Amino acid sequence: xxxxxxxxxxxxxxxxxxxxxxxxxxxxxxxxxxxxxxxxxxxxxxxxxxxxxxxxxxxxxxxxxxxxxxxxxxxxxxxxxxxxxxxxxxxxxxxxxxxxxxxxxxxxxxxxx
Amino acid sequence: xxxxxxxxxxxxxxxxxxxxxxxxxxxxxxxxxxxxxxxxxxxxxxxxxxxxxxxxxxxxxxxxxxxxxxxxxxxxxxxxxxxxxxxxxxxxxxxxxxxxxxxxxxxxxxxxxxxx
Numbered sequence: 001x002x003x004x005x006x007x008x009x010x011x012x013x014x015x016x017x018x019x020x021x022x023x024x025x026x027x028x029x030x031x032x033x034x035x036x037x038x039x040x041x042x043x044x045x046x047x048x049x050x051x052x053x054x055x056x057x058x059x060x061x062x063x064x065x066x067x068x069x070x071x072x073x074x075x076x077x078x079x080x081x082x083x084x085x086x087x088x089x090x091x092x093x094x095x096x097x098x099x100x101x102x103x104x105x106x107x108x109x110x111x112x113x
Numbered sequence: 114x115x116x117x118x119x120x121x122x123x124x125x126x127x128x129x130x131x132x133x134x135x136x137x138x139x140x141x142x143x144x145x146x147x148x149x150x151x152x153x154x155x156x157x158x159x160x161x162x163x164x165x166x167x168x169x170x171x172x173x174x175x176x177x178x179x180x181x182x183x184x185x186x187x188x189x190x191x192x193x194x195x196x197x198x199x200x201x202x203x204x205x206x207x208x209x210x211x212x213x214x215x216x217x218x219x220x221x222x223x224x225x226x227x228x229x
Contacts, residue, residue, distance in 0.1 A: 034217060043119070043206050043220035044157070090156065094217075099145065099210035101218060103156045 119221025
């Protein structure tokens with residue numbers, strides 16, 4: 001079975017500061033890794049994905065994530081956040097033989113002016 | 114543009130009412146769609162997989178008779194919450210898997226269901 005852990009339920013940060021949202025996963029098989037963002041009362045929007053190849057993945061809105069196989073992590077980073085980045089962020093894994101996503105519990109990023 | 118259209122976006126109704134939520138694929142013939150439920154401040158939990166022309170596949174612990182899923186065409190899947198009660202109040206989201214790994218799932222905008 002697969003599982004995803006997002007240790008930080010909330011991350012407060014000031015505007016223009018860097019941020020890292022942590023994600024660790026557990027799986028006995030190879031998986032694909034995703035980060036999604038959810039704005040209030042909306043569905044999920046894909047930020048970035050890791051399928052294979054380079055472990056540093058760049059996504060939309062200036063976000064990037066690094067896949068670390070030895071640490072089974074896929075942390076999300078942004079060097080300088082904006083007020084508009086305030087949202088819920090979900091890390092997710094997907095087995096390579098299925099379409100089903102397993103989500104973490106989410107991290108609420110709150111950017112203050 | 115939007116790939117998945119989910120309707121309605123917000124429903125408030127009395128206890129005992131049945132509520133139907135629609136999920137439409139706008140540019141892709143979807144043989145499969147996923148239905149998720151999200152309680153406040155919690156993650157998305159997969160409820161069921163709807164399959165075009167056949168029965169839905171429900172996740173463990175999800176009541177089949179409570180959450181009726183119909184996938185009658187390649188562009189439409191519906192979730193009906195039957196005889197809804199306050200504990201069914203939640204955010205319901207559908208998603209459309211593309212069947213190709215480098216094209217991840219597209220999510221609808223969700224339906225906020227509030228049962229009074």
